[in-house]
Amino acid sequence: MNAIEVDHLTKYYSNARGVIDLSFEVNKGEIMGFLGPNGSGKTTTMRMLTCFFPPTSGTARICGHDILKEPLEVRRKLGYLPESVPLYLDMPVRSYLSFFAEVRGIPARQRKARIDEVLDKCSLTHVAHRLIGKLSKGYRQRVGIAQALLHDPEVLILDEPTIGLDPKQIIEIRSLIKGLGAARTVILSSHILSEVSAVCDRVIIIHEGKLVAVDTPHNLTRRLQQTPKILVRALGPAEAITKTLRSVPGVLSVKPGIDGPDAFIVDAEEGLPVINSLAQALCAQNLSIAEIRPVDMTLEEIFIQLVADDTEVRRQ
Ligand SMILES: Nc1ncnc2c1ncn2[C@@H]1O[C@H](COP(=O)(O)OP(=O)(O)O)[C@@H](O)[C@H]1O
Ligand SMILES: [Mg+2]
Numbered sequence: 001m002n003a004i005e006v007d008h009l010t011k012y013y014s015n016a017r018g019v020i021d022l023s024f025e026v027n028k029g030e031i032m033g034f035l036g037p038n039g040s041g042k043t044t045t046m047r048m049l050t051c052f053f054p055p056t057s058g059t060a061r062i063c064g065h066d067i068l069k070e071p072l073e074v075r076r077k078l079g080y081l082p083e084s085v086p087l088y089l090d091m092p093v094r095s096y097l098s099f100f101a102e103v104r105g106i107p108a109r110q111r112k113a114r115i116d117e118v119l120d121k122c123s124l125t126h127v128a129h130r131l132i133g134k135l136s137k138g139y140r141q142r143v144g145i146a147q148a149l150l151h152d153p154e155v156l157i158l159d160e161p162t163i164g165l166d167p168k169q170i171i172e173i174r175s176l177i178k179g180l181g182a183a184r185t186v187i188l189s190s191h192i193l194s195e196v197s198a199v200c201d202r203v204i205i206i207h208e209g210k211l212v213a214v215d216t217p218h219n220l221t222r223r224l225q226q227t228p229k230i231l232v233r234a235l236g237p238a239e240a241i242t243k244t245l246r247s248v249p250g251v252l253s254v255k256p257g258i259d260g261p262d263a264f265i266v267d268a269e270e271g272l273p274v275i276n277s278l279a280q281a282l283c284a285q286n287l288s289i290a291e292i293r294p295v296d297m298t299l300e301e302i303f304i305q306l307v308a309d310d311t312e313v314r315r316q
Contacts, residue, residue, distance in 0.1 A: 001028075001063070001064050002025040002026060002027055002028065003026050003027060003028045003029075003030070003062070003063055003154065003155050003185035004025065004026035004032075004049065004060065004061070004062055004155060004185065004187060005025050005060060005061040006022055006023055006024050006025070006045075006049075006058075006060045007023055007058055007059050007060060007061070008021050008022070008023055008057065008058035008059075009021070009022040009023070009045065009048060009055050009058040009059065009060055010022070010055055010056050010057045010058050011041075011044050011045075011048060011053075011055050011056050012056045017041075017208070017209045018041055018044035018056075018209060019041035019044050019045050019206070019209040019210075020209045020210050021058065021210070021211075022041075022045060022058070022206070022210075022211050023058075023211070024204055024211060024214050026185055026187055026202075027185070028185055029181070029182075029183075029184070029185060030181075030185055030186075030201045030202060031177070031178070031181040031185075031186045031187075031188070031199055031200045031201050032185075032186065032187045032188070032200060032201065032202050032203070032204060033187075033188060033189075033190060033195075033196030033197075033199070033200035033202070033203040033204065034046075034187055034188065034189040034190070034196075034203075034204050034206070035189070035190055035191070035193065035196050035203055035204065035205050035206070035303070036189075036191065036205060036206040036207055037191055037207070038191055039208075040191075040206045040207055040208060040209065041206055041208075041209040042159065042160075042189035042191075042206065043083050043159055043189070044209075045206075046080070046157050046159050046187075046189065048060065048067065049062065049067065049074075049078070049157060049187075050074075050075070050078055050080045050157055051067055051071040051074055051075060054067075054068060055067075055068075062074045062077050062078055062155055063077045063154055063155065065077065076151065076153075077153055077154050077155055078153050078155050078156075078157060079148030079149055079150075079151070079153035079155070079156045079157070080148055080156075080157045080158075080159075081141075081144045081145055081147075081148045081156075081157070081158040081159060081161055082144075082159055083159040083160055083163075085140065085141070085143075085144035085147075087132050087140055087143060087144065088132060089131065089132050089133030090131060090132075090133060091131065091132055092128070092129050092130060092131055092132070093119070093124060093127055093128050093129070093130060093132060093135075093143055093146075094115060094119070094128040094129060096132060096143065096147070097115045097118065097119070097143075097146060097147060097150065098111060098115060100147050100150055101114060101115060101150050104150055104151045105151075106150065106151060114150055114151075114152070115150070118146040118147075118149045118150055119146060121146070121149060121176075121179075121180070122142040122143075122145055122146040122149070122176060123142065123172075123176070124139070124142055124143065124146055127139060136169070137164055137165055137166075137169065138165050138166070138168075138169030138172060138173065141161060141162075141165065141169070141173055142173070142176065145158070145161070145173075145176065145177075145180075149180070153184065154184055154185060155184060155185045155186075155187075156180060156184055156185070156186045156187070156188075157186075157187050157188075158177065158186065158187070158188040158189070159188075159189050160189055160190060160191070161173055161177065161188055162174065162190070162192075162195060170195075174195075174198055174199050177199055178199055181199075188200070193300050193303055196217075197217045200217070201216065202214065202215060202216050202217075203215065203216070203217055203220065205220075205303065205306055207306075207307050212306045212307065213306050217302075218296075220302045220306075221296045221302060227252060227267050227268060227269065227270060228267075228268050228270060228274070228294060229265055229266065229267055229268070229294065229295045230265070230266040230268060230274060230275055230278065230292065230293070230294055230295065231257060231259075231263060231264070231265060231266075231291065231292070231293055231294075231295045232245060232257075232263070232264045232265075232266055232278060232282075232289070232291070232292050233257075233259075233260070233262045233263050233264070233289070233290040233291040233292070234262060234264070234282055234287045234288065234289050234290060235262060235287065235288045235289075235290060236285075236286075236287040236288070238256075238261070240285065240287060241264060241282070241287055242254050242264065244281050244282055244284075244285045244287060245264060245266055245278060245281070245282075247281060248274065248277045248278050248281050249272070249277065250268050250269040250272035250274045250277065251266055251267070251268055251269075251274065251278075252267040252268060252269060253266070253267040254266050254267075255267075262290065265295065266278065275292060275293075275294070278292060279292055
């Protein structure tokens with residue numbers, strides 16, 4: 001059984017498309033990234049998974065429990081960090097968590113221990129008595145995550161957990177999420193590509209409410225990169241370098257790289273040990289090599305290509 005099974009999930013608002021026919025699975029213990037531009041349907045999907053509102057059609061199961069038939073079970077299995085956390089600014093952190101522990105139905109005698117545990121997990125112990133309103137945005141976000149962890153859920157759903165944070169806070173929240181992912185299943189949304197590649201095992205990409213791809217960042221790169229590309233940086237006249245690289249069997253094209261005037265991108269045929277031949281050819285011409293390595297597409301490039309392909313398919 002997968003931790004999350006999304007089964008033809010569709011949501012139309014009265015006058016707008018939410019998401020259309022989404023199906024995917026998240027394995028137990030996986031950190032899944034949910035990636036798409038603003039308005040692509042990430043929050044809509046998460047709200048259905050957390051039983052905030054029902055789908056127009058289709059369904060989903062959380063740890064085997066159907067969101068339509070067993071919403072109470074689903075809520076027990078889930079912790080949820082909404083896009084904008086409703087924090088009570090005039091409440092101290094501990095009182096806020098205590099309030100939610102009660103709402104969550106955690107028995108009174110267990111509450112203190114649970115709260116201490118989530119405070120510790122989220123590195124909040126030293127601010128437990130501070131007013132939420134006096135905390136930085138990064139700390140408030142941690143309070144939101146602590147709240148989502150109170151009932152020790154198997155599945156965590158985090159909607160844009162790092163939005164509005166500064167770079168240092170982003171790194172801290174990322175490592176918190178990575179740590180949480182060791183013991184549970186996490187799905188986190190983001191419209192920032194570097195974010196998901198830094199934390200996630202796999203990535204779901206949606207665009208205009210439709211699923212475009214589900215895969216590991218590594219496989220997405222391989223799938224889209226039709227031919228191997230090699231970055232070469234060499235010292236010497238650009239024409240001589242280009243001519244030498246072009247002369248190597250298996251080389252399809254040589255283009256200037258973007259990382260400086262001495263960088264070149266070689267497109268090569270699959271299956272040939274082209275890197276060695278390139279290095280030998282440059283040495284034979286006394287052109288010294290500063291760097292030579294295979295290049296992967298960045299998630300940015302992957303996303304642009306996937307979305308372009310998707311738009312193309314729909315036009316046909
Ligand atoms: N409450 C709502 N009423 C009507 N349309 C909505 C509502 N919430 C979201 N939408 C629409 O659904 C689409 C997906 O939005 P959303 O799920 O918020 O995307 P994301 O979280 O990826 O930015 C958008 O076109 C948005 O305008
Ligand atoms: Mg959103």
